[in-house]
Amino acid sequence: MVQGVKIVDGFILNNDPATGDPIDPPVAVTTPSELVDVIAKANAAQVAWGDLPLAERIALLRKGAAAVEPIAQELTEMITKEMGKISSEAKLEVKNAIELKGLWLDMIQEANEDVKLGDGEAESVIVRDPLGVVVVIAPWNFPAGEIPLLALPALGAGNTVIVKPSEVAPRTGALYVSALASALPDGVLQVVQGDGSVGEQLVSSDDVHMIAMTGSSATGKRIMEKSAKNLKRLVLELGGKDPMVVFADADLDKAAEDAVANSVFNAGQVCCAVERIYIEKSVKAEFEQKVVDLAKKQKVGIPTEEGVTMGPMVSQMQLEIVKNQVKDSIANGAKKLYESDVPEGGGNFFPVTVLTDLTQDMLIQKTETFGPVIAMSAFDGTEEDAVKLANDTEYGLASYVYTGDLVKASRVARKIKSGQVGINCYSLIAAQPKCPWIGHKGSGFGSHSGMDGFRSFSVPKSLVYTTSAPL
Template sequence: MGQGVAVDGGFIINTNPATGEVVSKVKCSTAEEIDKVIKAANEAQETWALKSPSERIAFLKKGLKEVDRQADKLVEWMILEMGKPIAEAKEELEGTVDKDEFLDILEKALEPQVYGSSTIIRDPFGVVAVLSPWNFPVDEILLLALPALASGNTVIIKPSEVVPETGACLVKALQTALPPNVIQVVQGDGVVGAHIVGSPDIHMVAMTGSSATGRKIIEMAAPQMKRVVLEMGGKDPMIVFDDADMDKAAHDAVKYSLSNTGQVCCSIERIYVAESIYDEFQTLTTKYAAEYKVGNGMDPANTVGPMVSQGQRNIVREQVKDAVAKGAKLLHQSEVPEHVEGSSFHPVTVLADATESMDVFTKETFGPVVAMAKFDGSEAEAIRLANKTEYGLGSSIYTKDLEKARRVARRIGAGQVGINCYAIEAMDIACPWVGHKHSGYGFHSGVDGFHQFSIPKSIVMVDPSA
């Protein structure tokens, strides 16, 4: 079992988390098949690397057009495999194919830089393995694969075993526009992932996933000095000062705790509210949470889908039970569909008075839970609480005092800090996506992130006749 997914007789048993029904059986790649894919990728890379970045990006733009043509099929697979509500699945696809600005910045990042007699160019690493997650099964592949491909690498995708059909559909669409073997797919669980990471003919590994998996990848890659880019877990704080626009803060607290059924690495998972507004904030968050409806993602009326598996659902259920047993106040729990055998629905849950003794405030929750606590309202305490975690992915600060917000933001150990907003939704596309501490190793996106997928080379030329 991996992520609650059964592998039986060499096949992934692909089930719908809303119904428990088997939607397909996907063959796992054997070691021999993986080695053939890796060999083909290395051979194709020699030719692919000779093309200019602009030529490679032209291929990628054609590939994204084909992805757009497969949008309905990809949306359906996302809902069937991991339960994403249909509105969110469509939104992910729209963001996936609308990558023109992304690719323009990427092309500029790969341009040679001239300094006097020296020119810096960027060389590809070779073959890049992309190990992609299940929670954003289309866009997360492209966030890693596009810069790798544009930089002259060939790419092998291993989708999460939770979403094998979504990953295969995406790769097939891209393959129609790219030269043979420039992008390929293999299927399987952690055994397949380990074989890829351990291969000496894989030159870089890019992964989005858990911190535990990231640490294993670093350990396997280290003996070969293999490059890695890892986006890992988070336990993101939200600070609400007493001068905040409380209605917006409460709305955002709920929305970004529950988005994608709370299954987002940068979900808001710890909400610290100034004690003078704490009671009113509880009332507002409960009101907004009550507007969310849990059910099958195929129904547009449902805004929260099932959790990806019963195993993940049970983890969140135990965290909520632990919190209530230790004194947390249960402000709200929604209804869930009844009598759906094999499903993994979890109610929208709002908790107050959470403490650091509770798993819901210390361990990654990854579920539809809004959890809050009060604090004394001071900058010093806000900073202390926000930083009291091994993670450092995102965070947010709500206050009308922008100078105070900037002071606090500079001292929070996180890659992204939103001031009166949710950072990932409002940040400019040129910004890198970064995890501090256990939330990341390397980073992606923006010029800084794009540069992670190639290595600079300085060519210094002196004219002998000068």
């Protein structure tokens, strides 16, 4: 059982996190024998799929991606029902997955094309070999948006793919995969359902050749252990404890707006959410007041209701994690500056919460929160202190630097150990499509997205010719 989901008599039973009502019908868990058949089918289909010319694979993927468009509204509603995301955010997730597909597939094709080298006595061609069968383990916080980020480059490279959606959002994942698979040959893209035991069987199989997963760092470590025996290729996008540094010369209104918005987006359940805010002490009080004023504009409620800006946490279990971190911080000296109202009755609602005077030894500064907490503390204003505090974590996914001095921003950003640094912006939204998405330290292994990430799903091979064997 993960995140409070129950599996009873071979079926996944989960509830609407806003109302507590059961979501029907239950979803059947894929049995161990069925998993063996799915893996065998994927291996059987891979040879022909991998032999298709790259352009033909991409053309079929375009048809499959287009088949997602007619179910956009159904996907949007299911995201809200399964994980509590407000309607506008769910709609944006689906919109991005649909509208970016063309650009992604152009880049995936470019990433897998042959590269010719040399013009003298020896010439070479770098080709890319598929790995075989790739398992995609999808997260619950972006149950439609994350699947194409991993599945499309894997398929484009000539692999067959098995997707296991999160058991928290099984119907959303199945809807997306079914639409995409409708244009592909049988066995090229399949979906299985279940909890960690299903994922473990997939990861442990000698007939699976790569794992691509978005999820927690703890799960990522277990996958690495299971994959070590036969050196499976891995792409693991894991957790974060992402810092935001605000210097006194920053646009404080913009910094405060981004701090609040990117702490509570998706109820804070985002791997690159702003989780630690360090404010130059000379402007700390001014910045705190701006943050509180903005936090008061947030409305927590039923995600489909008009005017609601934040829905529930995905589960009671996730709510308790956040509640315990806030309670611990206050018990150890932190100050609560604001706490919003939440709906009465059922539902996993947690208030938008503003904390300050946090210290590095507090649980909330060390452990991923994944909740709607705006967590602030001061730094002395020097670049050295800013970098030291930002790097004081086992994670390294994203970070944010706000200052009016772009030269200073660049110096600080280059010294922060994270895969993405947003300078006066939120990198998840503002990054160019060719930027890879990668985690340093405990935040990941390998990368997805961008040209670097899209090449992670194949292996380069050099064909070397001499002048006696021309191209």
